[in-house]
Amino acid sequence: MTEPASGEAIAVLDSIRHHVDERLIEVATRMEREVPGRLGEALAYALRSPGKRVRPALLVAAYRACGGSHPGIIGLAASVEIVHTYSLVHDDLPSMDNDALRRGRPTTHVAFDVPTATRVGYLLVPVAAEELVRAARVMGLDHGTIGALARRLFEAGGIRGMVGGQWLDLEAEGKQLDLPGLTTVHQGKTGALIAAAVMIGALAAGAPAATLEALEEFGSEIGLAFQVADDVLDATGSSRVLGKTAGKDAEVAKSTYVGLLGVEQARQEALRHCRLALEALERAGVEPGGLAPLARYIVTRSS
Numbered sequence: 001m002t003e004p005a006s007g008e009a010i011a012v013l014d015s016i017r018h019h020v021d022e023r024l025i026e027v028a029t030r031m032e033r034e035v036p037g038r039l040g041e042a043l044a045y046a047l048r049s050p051g052k053r054v055r056p057a058l059l060v061a062a063y064r065a066c067g068g069s070h071p072g073i074i075g076l077a078a079s080v081e082i083v084h085t086y087s088l089v090h091d092d093l094p095s096m097d098n099d100a101l102r103r104g105r106p107t108t109h110v111a112f113d114v115p116t117a118t119r120v121g122y123l124l125v126p127v128a129a130e131e132l133v134r135a136a137r138v139m140g141l142d143h144g145t146i147g148a149l150a151r152r153l154f155e156a157g158g159i160r161g162m163v164g165g166q167w168l169d170l171e172a173e174g175k176q177l178d179l180p181g182l183t184t185v186h187q188g189k190t191g192a193l194i195a196a197a198v199m200i201g202a203l204a205a206g207a208p209a210a211t212l213e214a215l216e217e218f219g220s221e222i223g224l225a226f227q228v229a230d231d232v233l234d235a236t237g238s239s240r241v242l243g244k245t246a247g248k249d250a251e252v253a254k255s256t257y258v259g260l261l262g263v264e265q266a267r268q269e270a271l272r273h274c275r276l277a278l279e280a281l282e283r284a285g286v287e288p289g290g291l292a293p294l295a296r297y298i299v300t301r302s303s
Contacts, residue, residue, distance in 0.1 A: 008290075008293040009293035009294055009296060009297035010297075012057055012061065012290045012293060012294060013052060013053065013054070013057050013294070013297070016053060016056055016057045016060050016061075016074075016077065017051075017052070017053040017056075017057070019074045019077075020053050020056045020074055020077050020078050020081055021050075021053070023074055023075060023077075023078040023131075024047050024048065024078055024081065024082070025047075025048060027047055027078065027082070027127065027131060028043070028044035028047035028048050029044070031043040031044050031047065031127070032044045035123075038112065038116060039116060039119060039120070039123075041112075042108060042111070042112045042116045042117065042119075042120045043120050043123060043124070043127070045108060045111055045112070046085050046086075046089050046108050046120050046124065047082070047085060047124075047127075049085060049088070049102065049103050049105070050103050050104065050105075051081070051084075051103055052301075052303075053077075053081060054194075054226070054294070054297075054298065055077075055080050055081060055084055055193060055194055055197040056074075056077030056078065056080055056081050056197070057077075057290070057294055058194065058197045058198050058201070058219075058222070058291070058294055059073070059076060059077045059080055059197040059198065059200055059201040060073055060074070060077050060201060060290075061201070061289060061290035061291045061294055062197075062198045062199075062200075062201030062202050062205075062215055062219075062291060063076075063201035063202070063204055063205045064201075064205075064289055064290065065201075065202075065215075065286060065287060065288060065289040065290070065291055066201070066202050066205035066206070066207040066211060066215075067205055067206075067207075068201070068204060068205030068206075070138075070139045070140075072135050072136075072138040072139040073135070073139065073201070073204060074135070075131055075132075075134060075135025075136075075138060075139075076132060076135045076136065076139075076149065076200055076201070076204055077197075077201075078131055078135070079128045079129075079131040079132035079135065079153065080128075080153060080193065080196070080197045080200065082124055082127055082128035082131060083124070083125070083128045083153060083154075083156070083157045083193060084193060085124055086120075086121045086122075086124035086125055086128070086157070087121075087157065087162050087166075087193070088102055089107075089108045089109075089117055089120050089121040089124070090117075090118070090121040091166065092107040092108070092109060092117075093109055093114060093117060093118065093121075094109070094114060096166070096170070108120055125154070125157065128153065128157075129150065129154070132146075132149060132150060132153060133146060133150070136149060136204070139204065141204060145203060145204070145206075148203055149200050149203055149204065152196045152199050152200050152203070153196055153200060155192075155196070156192040156193045156195070156196035157192075157193060160188070160192070161188050161192030161193060161196070162188060162189055162190075162192055162193055163188075164188045165185055165186060165187065165188025165189025165190070165191075165192065166188075166189050168184065168185045168188065168189070169185050169189050169254070169255075172185060172254070172255040173254055173255070175255055176255050176259055176260060177255040177260070178260070179260060179261075181255075182255060182256075182257060182260060183224065185255070186223075186224060186227040187220070187223070187224065189227070190223055190224075190226055190227040190230070191219075191220060191223025191224050191226070191227065192223070193223075194219060194222060194223035194226055195216065195219030195220050195222075195223050196219070197219070198215050198216075198218060198219035198222070198291075199212070199215060199216060199219060202215045210284055211284060211286055213284070214280050214281050214283065214284030214286050215280075215281075215286070217276075217277070217280035218277045218278070218280045218281055218291065218295075219277075220277075221273045221274070221276045221277035221280065222273065222274065222277040222295050222298060224273045225270045225271075225273035225274045225277065225295070225298055225299050226298050226299075227257070228257045228266055228267075228269050228270035228273065228299075229267075229270045229298060229299050229301065231256040231257040231258045231266060232257070232258055232263055232266050232267055232270065233301075233302070233303065234256070234258075235256070235258040235263060236263060237302070237303065257269060257270075267299075270298075270299040271299055273299075274295050274296065274298065274299045277295050278292060278295055
């Protein structure tokens with residue numbers, strides 16, 4: 001599992017990214033039309049931000065692994081990416097990580113201003129809700145399923161997920177948490193939305209209980225693997241390659257897996273979580289399909 005990301009993983013990401021980006025551009029264009037002035041421009045700027053689209057790819061791969069085939073799944077994937085975008089806009093604010101670079105271009109508050117970026121983050125949440133409901137209706141999903149999808153997404157994006165994890169992360173600056181403490185932070189800050197993406201794909205496909213349980217475990221483990229790998233990249237990568245400011249964790253004395261374990265042991269920890277994720281699918285007899293190459297990509301990527 002230490003080999004570079006496979007061509008299969010890149011192909012899966014490229015295909016899904018293309019379709020999700022098309023949908024995000026449509027939503028951005030609508031925001032420019034419906035929201036007047038600078039705020040509409042800023043919403044569109046954030047939505048058009050480039051990215052790898054790992055969360056949408058995991059969602060679509062889980063949907064397909066559970067037998068789903070409706071093309072409307074791209075809309076659900078876009079809704080998850082919109083929530084992720086909101087989190088990045090707020091994460092970059094001066095009151096949070098105070099970063100000027102994201103995905104290779106100025107952050108939203110730098111391109112516009114702090115009050116505008118703050119509003120953009122808040123407004124992207126209802127935009128994501130609209131996209132989720134629109135896509136689910138196109139797919140013919142019933143009201144109960146739509147409610148379950150919405151609960152997954154917005155719990156992951158709120159105090160029980162990203163917001164709570166970010167709060168704990170800020171509280172831990174200047175300290176070194178132990179491994180259980182770090183795990184608690186990142187199960188919320190990073191892992192919750194990744195796990196939600198996997199589960200939204202599975203729920204949209206109508207997966208049975210045993211499959212849902214396996215994918216819940218897969219999503220939890222691969223979410224932690226993603227964060228550990230991110231900590232390694234922050235410590236070892238360059239801003240040019242990462243598309244964001246490298247070394248920010250050390251600059252603000254943030255508690256990280258690299259700070260706790262060292263670079264090499266942190267790499268091994270990411271691989272361990274990846275292995276546990278794939279073993280959960282294997283035990284349940286779930287054919288992983290695109291999930292396996294994506295899991296390996298997450299822990300071997302260079303940016």
